[in-house]
Amino acid sequence: MADDFGFSSFSNGAEAEEDPAAAFLAQQQSEIAGIESEADGLGPSGDAFGEAPAAAVNGDMFEDSNGVTDSYAAIAQVDQLRQEPESLRKWREEQKTRLEELDSASKAAEVEWKEKAKKELVDWNLHQQEQMEKNKVNNRASEDAFLKECDDDSPGSEWEKVARLCDFNPKTSRQTKDVSRMRSVLISLKQTPLVR
Template identity: 65%
Template sequence: MDDFDMLNAPAAGNGVGSEEDPAAAFLAQQESEIAGIENDEGFSILDSGEVPSSLGDSNGESNGPSDAYAAISNADRLQAEPESLRKWREEQRERLELLDANSRTQESEWKEKAKVELEEWHARQNEQLEKTKTNNRAAEEAMISDLDENNPGTEWERVARLCDFNPKSSKQAKDVSRMRSVLISLKQSPLVR
């Protein structure tokens, strides 16, 4: 049986007896001390005058200081660390609250600015829509009046009015230059029937 099997074996029959495992006791002590630091509880040795059992003798064995003064100084050192952590947490909480407040004010400013810009955009869009409607109605009325006057020989003038022959003002995405050139050539020399 090697040394590691002895730690995991049952207590009966191996000569260890009913003693507690020293490694487990040490780990339990360290975990309780770390839990005290993480919870900011610390050790209240100076308030009550008693030494905690985790710092004193346990079952005749001592993993920590042997006299009470050393235990108190050790506890004071452990208690000073949570105080600094507590101060840091308070400062961090204040900084985060300040950042949150700034973030909320900036967000509300952005929302107000976006609301104003959206209203302006809607106003511009409605204005543009009204202009387009007016232009389309006027163009429709002009086209209807042109259709009513059906004079022979004015066909090409009516076609020329419907086509935009200015290449720079064309709003179309397709190239219509060939169609434009065909219409111009037909206007200049009409087909003879």
């Protein structure tokens, strides 16, 4: 029966249509029942993936018959129960042995490098000690010679002392201060001494 706007009114009789949500749920339940009947005998719990039935939803804590108390641990346990292909298992074993060999080789090389470094450090210290002893001997000898020259008061040797202290070679004085003016003054004084 239609009302003023052209819509038919629903009655509770045989003309009533089915609820679409209820029809969808019924269809899904029948499909799930078909899948469960096909999967019988495939896994330890009867489902297609071999997973244990979940006793908790949204990560809640539960205790399984195997003693697992966490949903993530249950998933990890299921992953371990599944068999991986033979080629992957073989590759993992080879990779593990290869990594162990590399690790042991690197540790041996590290020990060898440490021993070599210790030896080089000892050699360097010995070389430095010898060099310091040589420098001490040379410095003492040069100091004694310098003091002997300073104490020498023989007449006429003053200019030789000054000449030894001044570097008159212009090639060697490139990197030092310019002492050309002082050199020229000393040479002129040597040639014509001051008269007092």
